[in-house]
Amino acid sequence: MKSCRGATRLMSESQERNLLFSEQASLKLHLAMCAPCRNFGRQLHALRRISKSYAGGGPEKTGE
Amino acid sequence: MSDYLAPSASLEPSAEDSLQNPQFLVDLREQMLRFASLQLQDVQLAEDAVQEALVGALKNSRSFKGRSALKTWVFAILKNKIADILRQRQRFVDADQLVRGDREECDHDELFDQTGHWRKDERPKKWADPESAIHDKHFWRIFDACLNHLPSRQAQIFMMREFIELESHEICAAAEVSVSNLNVTLHRARLRLRECLEDNWFGVEG
Structure with missing residues (x-):
């Protein structure tokens, strides 16, 4: 079974490339059993969303 | 946008x-x-x-x-x-940065145990409403601080990818790193950044 270290690495790489079918399968299996890694996966998406917003100039400060 | x-x-x-x-x-x-x-x-x-x-x-x-x-x-x-x-920019990396990069080799062992599983205190928790953080100027101060805490090489590559939105091959050319090196660096940067945000923002409230 894949370790959390390996699972987080695959999730990170999936933001740069499409994972192989075998990688997807073992990742899915791991995530089914591992809540912390599921959280990590969601956080990666949040991190990307946050970064996009940061690079767009951060929060809009209207009305401050 | x-x-x-x-x-x-x-x-x-x-x-x-x-x-x-x-x-x-x-x-x-x-x-x-x-x-x-x-x-x-x-x-x-x-x-x-x-x-x-x-x-x-x-x-x-x-x-x-x-x-x-x-x-x-x-x-x-x-x-x-x-x-x-x-x-x-073709020559971008100075020797100093490469050396520092090597010293970071084992840096996320503090997150995982010997079998590669999360250490108990390091397990990622659920984040409450990341969307509302984006509208909070205090959050951006934390985010800046967390970015500044990354080793400079990690921060640079993370920013090329996530802020400037370069593709992998473009970063490899600009920063003169191999694809596997790039993947390792991004993995580390993301691990650290999420940890810092959880410790200082998402894990603090409620």
Whole structure:
């Protein structure tokens, strides 16, 4: 079974490339059993969303 | 680009008024300069890029609906300029940075145990509403601090990927790293950044 270290690495790489079918399968299996890694996966998406917003100039400060 | 900017459009100052407002310009310029300097690691180049983007905005001020559209636009221009500079720059890494990179080899062993599973205190928790953090200026201060805590090499590569949105092969060329090196670096940067955000923001409330 894949370790959390390996699972987080695959999730990170999936933001740069499409994972192989075998990688997807073992990742899915791991995530089914591992809540912390599921959280990590969601956080990666949040991190990307946050970064996009940061690079767009951060929060809009209207009305401050 | 950012959907949260749209609803308040009628309340916000116009782009033209904003560009007449010295405080707004100073703040905007400073924000852009910080962004460009982090990415380019060269104050002069950063100032030139910011200057060009701002001049473009002043020329086109009538075409923006409001302040947020203007801001989104100047940052998009700035990002393009930075991307061009990074793509052109072939020798980017100095030897010092490479050495430092090597020393970071084992840095996430503190997160995982010997079998590669999360250590008990390090397990990622559920984040409450990341979307609302984006609207909170205190959050951005934490985010900046967390970025500044990354080893410089990690921060640079993370920013190339997530802020400037270069593709892997472009980063490999600009920063002279192999794909596997790039993947390792991004993995580490993301692990650290999420940990820092959880410790200082998402894990603190409630």
